Amino acid sequence: MEERKSKRGKIGLTVFLLVDLLLIGAAVYMIAARQRDIPTGAPLGGTAASVLDSVPEETVPAATEPDVPAPLELADEIECGYAYVVNASDGLVLAEKNGEERMYPASMTKLMTLLLACESGIEPDEPFTFDQDMLDPLIERGASRVGFEAGETVTFGDLLYGSVLPSGGDATAALAIMIDGDEQTFANHMNRKAQALGMFDTHFSNASGLHAEDHYSTARDIALLLQETLKHDLCRTVLTAPVYTTSRTSQHPNGLELYSVVDQRMAGFLPQHIVFQGGKTGFTDYAGYCLASFAEQEGTTYIVVVAGGEEKETPCRDAQTLYELLCGVPEQNVGEQ
Secondary structure, eight states: OHHHHHHHHHHHHHHHHHHHHHHHHHHHHHHHHHHHHSOTTOOTTOOHHHHHHTSOOOOOOOOOOOOOOOOEEOSTTOSSSEEEEEETTTTEEEEEESTTSOBOOGGGGHHHHHHHHHHSOOOTTOEEEOOHHHHHHHHHTTOOOOOOOTTOEEEHHHHHHHHHSSOOHHHHHHHHHHHHSSHHHHHHHHHHHHHHTTOTTOBOSSSSOOOOTTOBBOHHHHHHHHHHHTTSHHHHHHHHOSEEEOOOOSSSTTOOEEEOHHHHHHTTOOOSSSEEEEEEEEEETTTEEEEEEEEEETTEEEEEEEEEESSTTHHHHHHHHHHHHHTTOOGGGTTOO
16 A cells, blocks of 8 residues: 555656646747747837847938029029029029029019909900100100100000110000009009919019119019010910011101010020010119010020129029020130120
8 A cells, every 4th residue: 555655746746747747848939939939139128118129220312302493593604693493394403603692673563463453354455545745754754665656546456666766764654553553552563473373482563664662573483474474376376576566657657666675685695595575674773684584495494684784784694594505505706705
């Protein structure tokens, strides 16, 4: 009996030891498996979050925007004090000189007058009759005029071409009256449109560009204005016309033959490798000589605005230089006349 009890005791002890060994082996296996899953450098005994935080993230290349070349900062390349050059086909600014500084726009203002006139919906043959009261202030200030006389009746179309080709202040004053009733109301209209176009450094006080302290813009804003103007076929037609004859009236039986001031001034400064189209000149004693123009090359439209020139030819020469820079003329030829 005692022998059987001793034998059963030995068997139980053996089973107990085997179970302990199996439990120890399982524990060792689980520890080893866990250690394999813990990344190198992870804090032992840390929370699950601390372990996950230590897992290196997969490197993902940062998204990059397309490289946009910075505008050329103009200095000695041109003589005018202000300039802004833009590719109107894609909006890329190519060059600038004091482009966002306020300056006086002179008759480049008439681009806004033309734009609002073309947007007004007034028919080209709508008549307008001049009176002496509206002409006298222009005469007193020495404003450029088409030559319309008191009592003369012309058409809305005549006024469009008269405002641009010879830069007639009489034509712009008439357009303001036809569109909004008086020039001050029209100037408010001009300012609302300027804000809508993003011309945030521009304020107009008249339709023609006659000097006033609160009548100002920037080369950048004028370029933006010209870019918008070129979206309208009628505006483009007027801006590119070399000559136009007004309606026959009793004051002018054969009409008035109007020639483009831009064409006349640019005749000796036409750039190579690009087709000059047209634009708008400007001048006052405060603004200097100005020119907002556009040209085309293989379907691409370029806009050049230059202002603050000391001589009549200065903006024309600068425009030629800038168009040739844009069109890949060899550097040694740039500026040669």
